[in-house]
Structure formats: C-alpha cells, structure tokens
Amino acid sequence: MMKRISALALITYKEGIRNRSLFGILAFALFVLGLNIAVAGFFMREVGKVTVDMNLSALTFSGLLLVFFVALNLMAKDIDKKTIQLVFSKPISRAEYIIGKYLGIQVFILVSLSVLFTMSTATVFLVKNIYPGYFSGFSWSAFFIASFFVFLKLAVLSAILVFFSTITTSSFACLIFTVCVYLVGETLEDVIFYIKSGFRTEDISEALQGFIDIISYVFPNFSLFDFKLEAAHGLAVAPTRLGFGLFYGVLYIFIILSFACLFFQRREFH
Amino acid sequence: MRSKRLSIILLLVVLIGVHIFLSRNMWQHRAEVRQTTKAGYVLPSKYSRVLAVGNKGLLADFLFLKTTTFYGERVVHKQNLSEEDWEYVLSGLESVTDLDPYFQDPYIFAEGILTWGVGKIDEANQFLKKGMKYRTHDWRLPYYLGFNHFYFKKDLPKGADYLMQASRLPNSPNFLPKLAARLGYYGDRAKTAILFLKGMILETQDEGVRKFLLKRQTALERASWIEEQIVKFKAEQFRPPANLGELVIFGYVDLFPEDPYGGQWMIMPNGRVFSTSKFVEPQRKKDQDTNPERKK
Numbered sequence: 421m422m423k424r425i426s427a428l429a430l431i432t433y434k435e436g437i438r439n440r441s442l443f444g445i446l447a448f449a450l451f452v453l454g455l456n457i458a459v460a461g462f463f464m465r466e467v468g469k470v471t472v473d474m475n476l477s478a479l480t481f482s483g484l485l486l487v488f489f490v491a492l493n494l495m496a497k498d499i500d501k502k503t504i505q506l507v508f509s510k511p512i513s514r515a516e517y518i519i520g521k522y523l524g525i526q527v528f529i530l531v532s533l534s535v536l537f538t539m540s541t542a543t544v545f546l547v548k549n550i551y552p553g554y555f556s557g558f559s560w561s562a563f564f565i566a567s568f569f570v571f572l573k574l575a576v577l578s579a580i581l582v583f584f585s586t587i588t589t590s591s592f593a594c595l596i597f598t599v600c601v602y603l604v605g606e607t608l609e610d611v612i613f614y615i616k617s618g619f620r621t622e623d624i625s626e627a628l629q630g631f632i633d634i635i636s637y638v639f640p641n642f643s644l645f646d647f648k649l650e651a652a653h654g655l656a657v658a659p660t661r662l663g664f665g666l667f668y669g670v671l672y673i674f675i676i677l678s679f680a681c682l683f684f685q686r687r688e689f690h
Numbered sequence: 691m692r693s694k695r696l697s698i699i700l701l702l703v704v705l706i707g708v709h710i711f712l713s714r715n716m717w718q719h720r721a722e723v724r725q726t727t728k729a730g731y732v733l734p735s736k737y738s739r740v741l742a743v744g745n746k747g748l749l750a751d752f753l754f755l756k757t758t759t760f761y762g763e764r765v766v767h768k769q770n771l772s773e774e775d776w777e778y779v780l781s782g783l784e785s786v787t788d789l790d791p792y793f794q795d796p797y798i799f800a801e802g803i804l805t806w807g808v809g810k811i812d813e814a815n816q817f818l819k820k821g822m823k824y825r826t827h828d829w830r831l832p833y834y835l836g837f838n839h840f841y842f843k844k845d846l847p848k849g850a851d852y853l854m855q856a857s858r859l860p861n862s863p864n865f866l867p868k869l870a871a872r873l874g875y876y877g878d879r880a881k882t883a884i885l886f887l888k889g890m891i892l893e894t895q896d897e898g899v900r901k902f903l904l905k906r907q908t909a910l911e912r913a914s915w916i917e918e919q920i921v922k923f924k925a926e927q928f929r930p931p932a933n934l935g936e937l938v939i940f941g942y943v944d945l946f947p948e949d950p951y952g953g954q955w956m957i958m959p960n961g962r963v964f965s966t967s968k969f970v971e972p973q974r975k976k977d978q979d980t981n982p983e984r985k986k
Contacts, residue, residue: 462755464795473747480744606743614736642744652747653792 424512425520432524433531436494442532445485449536452478453543460547467554469652471547475540476566476648482536483529483574484602488595491525491578496591515681522582522677529574537567559654565662566651572669573645577602579673580640583680586687601639609643612636640672725767732781735788742789750789754796757782761803779803780813787820794828797821801834806906807970811842829862837886863889884910905950909969912947916955916963919943930961 436442456474460467498504507517544563548555580601584594612632615624624632644665650657732753733741742749761779764771771779786796797817804814818835825831833856840849857866869885887907891900916934919942923931927940934955937943946955953967 459755463751464798466793466795469747469790469793470751473745473751477745477748603743607740610740614740646744648745648747649790649792652790655792 421516425516425523428507428512428517428520429524429527432494432521433527435497436490436525436528437531439490439493441489441493442486445482445490445532446535448485449478449482449539452481453539456543457547457550460551465554467547467551468556468558468654471544471555472558472563472566472652473648475544476563476570476651479533479536479540479567480570480573483533483570484577486529486532487574487578487581488599491529491581492585492591492595492598494525494528495521495582495585496594499585499589500591514684514687518582518586518677518681518684522579522680525578525582526575529578530571533571533574540567557654559651562647562651562654562657565657566647569645569647569665572666573642576640576642576645576669576672576676577605579676579680583676583683586680586684602642604635605640605642608636608639608641641668644668724763725769732778732785734781735785738785739789746789750786750793753782753789754786754793754799757786757796758799776810780810783817787817791820791824794821794825794830797825797831798834801838805838805842809842811838814838827860829856829859829866832856832859833862833866833889837890841883841886863892865889881914884914906969908950909965912949913955913963913965915947916943920957920961920963931957933957934963 452474456471456478459474460471463470498507504517508514512520541563544558548558577598581594581598584597584601585591588594588597615629615632647657649655738749738753739746757779760775760782761771764775783796783800786793797820800817801814804810804817815835815838818831818838821828821831822835832852836849836852836856838849839845839852843849853866853869856862865885866889869889884907887903887910891903891907916937919937920931923937923940923942931937931940934943934946934957938946949955949965949967949969951965951967951969953965953969955963955965958964
C-alpha cells in the first residue's frame with residue numbers, strides 16, 4: 421500500500437514542480453524580498469521587525485498562491501480531464517489515491533517553501549548586515565519556528581482543498597470554498613473574541629451565538645499557527661503553545677482527510 | 691508589410707512620448723493634490739485586524755509608514771497641521787500600536803512629534819504608557835515619560851519616579867539614577883534638562899533630530915549660564931537683578947550669548963531665564979500660537 425501511495429505522491433510532486441506558474445510565484449517572492457531591502461531603511465529603529473514581518477508575509481502569501489493555484493490544479497486535473505479513470509484502472513484504492521495526492525502536494529509545498537525560505541533567510545541576513553544595530557530583538561529560532569508554522573498552516577489548508585475537491589465537480593467551486601475557509605480561519609479568532617468582549621454595542625442573539633459556536637469547532641483557527649509577532653520581536657514562545665498548535669494542526673489534517681476519503685468512496689465518475 | 695510595421699513603430703513612439711509627458715504632469719498633479727488633500731480616515735484596529743487576514747504586523751508597518759509620510763509631507767512643505775490632520779496622525783498611531791503593541795517606532799515617533807512646540811503632552815504620555823505595558827524591557831519609554839513630566843508637566847516627583855523605573859531596566863545609561871536623584875531633590879530645570887538632552891542625543895541616530903536636539907541643548911546651556919550669573923549677582927548684591935541689563939552694568943556679563951532660536955533673553959517672574967523665541971523655530975512658534983492647548 422505504501423509503495424502505491426509513495427508512487428502517486430512522487431508523480432504528483434513531479435507534476436507540481438513542472439508547473440510553470442511556479443516561476444511566477446518565485447518571481448513574486450523575489451520581488452517582495454527585494455522590496456524588503458529597499459523599504460527597511462524607511463523605518464526609524466525596528467528595521468529587524470519590519471524585515472521579519474515582510475519576509476514571513478511574503479512566505480505566507482507565496483505559499484497561499486501555491487495552494488490555491490498549483491495544488492488546486494494538481495488535484496482537479498485528474499477529475500476535470502477524466503484521467504482519474506485511468507488511475508483507477510490500476511490496483512489503487514480511492515483512499516490511497518487521496519492520501520497519495522495529498523502527500524505529493526505536501527512534498528511539493530515543502531520543497532517550494534524551502535526554496536522561498538532560503539531566499540528569505542538570505543534577505544534577513546543581508547538586511548541584518550546592512551543595519552546591524554537595528555536587529556537587537558531578532559532571534560533566528562523564533563524566525564524558524566514562525567516559518568515552520570507557515571508550512572503547517574498550508575498543510576491544513578491543502579487538506580481542506582483536497583476535501584473540497586472530493587465533493588465538488590468544478591475546480592472553481594473548490595477554489596472558492598477553500599478561499600472562504602481560509603478567510604474564516606484567519607479571522608475567526610478575532611471575531612469570536614470581539615463578540616465575547618465588552619466592546620460591542622448591541623447584544624448578539626442566541627441563535628447567532630450558537631451558530632458562531634458551531635463554526636468555531638468546524639473551521640480551523642489559523643491564528644493558532646501565527647507566530648509572526650513573536651518572530652518580529654524575538655519574543656519567547658511557550659513550548660505548550662507550540663505543542664498545542666502542532667497537535668491541533670495534525671489532528672485537523674487527519675480528520676479532514678478521513679472525511680475526504682469517506683466522500684471520495686461514494687463519488688461517481690461519468 | 692514593412693510599411694505597416696514602420697507605422698506601428700511610429701505610432702508607438704508617439705504614444706510613448708505622450709505617455710511620458712502625461713506621467714510627468716501626473717506626478718506634479720498628484721504632489722499638488724496630496725498637499726491640499728485633507729487627512730484621510732483610519733479604520734479602527736478592531737476592524738483592520740480582521741481585514742489583515744493574519745498579517746497584522748505587516749499592516750502595522752504599512753500604516754506607520756503612511757502616517758509618517760503624511761506628517762513628513764506636511765512638515766517638508768511647511769504646512770501647519772490642522773486639528774483634523776492631528777486626529778488622523780493620532781488615530782493612525784493608535785491603530786499601529788493596537789495591531790502590533792510591541793512595535794517601538796510609533797512610540798518614539800509620538801514622543802518626537804507630539805511634545806515640542808505642539809503641546810499634546812497627554813497624548814504622547816498615553817502612547818508611552820501603552821508601550822510600557824508591552825515593552826517591559828525598554829528603558830526609553832519610561833525615560834521619555836520622565837522627561838515629559840519634568841519638562842512639560844512640571845511634575846518633578848512623577849518624573850523622578852519614571853526615571854528610576856527606566857534606570858532599573860536592562861541597558862539603561864548609567865547617568866539615569868543621578869538624573870532621577872537630581873530631579874527628585876533639586877528640580878534644577880535647566881541643568882536637568884541638559885542632562886536629559888545629552889542622553890537623548892546619545893540615543894539619536896537620525897541626523898535631523900540630532901541637529902534639533904543639539905540646538906536645544908545649546909539654548910538650554912546658555913540659559914543655564916545666565917542663571918548662574920544671576921545666582922552670583924544675588925549672592926553678592928543681596929537682591930535679584932531687576933533686568934538682564936543689570937548683569938552687564940555690575941560686570942557679571944560682558945556679552946550675552948546668542949539665543950540659537952533668534953530670540954531675546956528675559957527673566958521670568960519666577961526668576962528663571964527664558965527667551966522670547968520660546969526655544970522654537972519661527973515656523974513652529976506660529977504653529978504653537980495657533981494651538982488652543984498652548985494658549986491655555
């Protein structure tokens with residue numbers, strides 16, 4: 421079984437690497453990192469903080485482009501072009517197909533993100549050498565941790581993309597659903613805490629409160645993977661927070677992929 | 691075929707020429723528009739933090755850059771900031787510090803622009819206190835708070851308290867305990883202010899701000915020197931001088947040093963030496979006079 425899954429993952433990875441939009445994403449990342457070097461000098465003291473902010477945001481945004489465009493293409497192409505019939509003519513189960521595809525996408529994202537991360541590290545190193553006196557609070561370990569959690573967030577998001585590709589018939593609908601989940605996941609925490617805080621002027625109805633409670637369990641809370649602030653200021657992160665984030669992310673991936681396998685079993689291809 | 695290609699190239703040359711001409715005009719037009727445009731609206735942080743979709747730090751950087759550029763443009767074109775402009779700058783800094791409360795630059799920027807000649811001391815203090823909640827390791831914030839209480843609010847005990855707080859924080863300069871003691875026991879404003887300014891100059895890397903502080907230091911040093919001559923006069927003549935001219939008549943001063951801001955020295959009712967320039971540049975003085983807060 422592992423042999424079949426790894427073979428499918430390898431094909432998916434190769435297919436992803438060959439995708440030409442990868443060059444566009446790399447060019448975008450290069451542009452942002454170059455912009456970082458130019459813009460860093462506009463700030464008074466916290467050049468290090470601005471550099472880390474820009475690098476981590478560039479990493480996140482490039483990663484999102486990878487998931488929304490390249491990973492989506494990898495997932496939907498087989499179904500859109502009906503080549504999936506060919507795959508299923510081989511001795512491979514539907515669950516193996518989903519897991520193989522997901523792992524292939526993960527390897528592709530990991531490799532692409534590693535390239536972007538190397539570029540990003542080089543930029544930080546360069547700006548740190550240009551403005552050595554303005555990186556007092558900077559910590560490489562905090563920067564690495566934040567970058568790793570960017571990858572974990574993309575891993576959760578690509579699991580969601582795989583899930584939607586099993587229940588939708590069009591890749592565009594899959595993209596829209598995944599983007600929506602991403603936006604909800606990113607804003608969920610702020611919205612929930614705002615509602616619970618005393619700042620709001622109007623009372624929230626019980627029905628809405630119940631709906632928000634359900635949403636808080638169904639959608640992933642991406643704020644759990646956000647360590648940009650800590651990386652920007654070199655703040656210490658409690659190991660429990662890291663462990664909790666890691667466990668939450670891995671568990672969510674397993675649950676969502678299980679659902680994807682379940683729905684994909686029942687799917688009919690005409 | 692060849693003539694067709696030639697005509698396309700010619701058309702392109704003409705279009706590019708027109709484009710360059712229009713672009714040059716466009717930038718001039720935009721510069722005029724930006725100077726005359728009223729301050730914009732800053733979205734409160736409770737909304738912008740949601741819209742930042744996980745990039746609160748980056749949004750804080752962008753908003754800070756926007757706020758400093760807006761202020762810088764007004765200063766460069768020697769335009770006085772209206773109350774609406776100040777509202778924009780303050781709400782911009784508020785949003786930036788809400789999005790990233792650990793960001794040091796907005797607190798330092800607020801201290802720099804809201805105090806000297808503007809009189810928004812309470813607002814500056816609010817920002818510094820907010821920063822102290824998060825940047826618990828940063829001695830600069832209580833140091834500036836101490837200075838504001840001492841110099842602008844004239845609350846010497848509180849100023850001394852903040853300085854003592856600053857002196858206990860890591861990497862704080864070793865002159866801070868001495869400064870706090872001086873503030874607490876003597877409250878000698880001119881000399882204490884000079885010590886404060888020396889500390890600030892040591893910390894300042896920006897050439898423009900450094901020049902500004904050095905000029906102020908010179909003014910205070912000169913005022914302090916005249917005050918010393920008044921003390922000598924009092925000790926020997928058993929009365930304070932009626933005016934500064936008496937210092938020359940009795941031989942305590944040959945020639946008064948020049949006020950670097952171009953004003954005339956005078957003795958205040960409380961016996962301290964000050965200048966008609968109020969130690970502000972002519973442009974800023976006009977700004978100060980129109981400021982209702984300072985009129986009070």
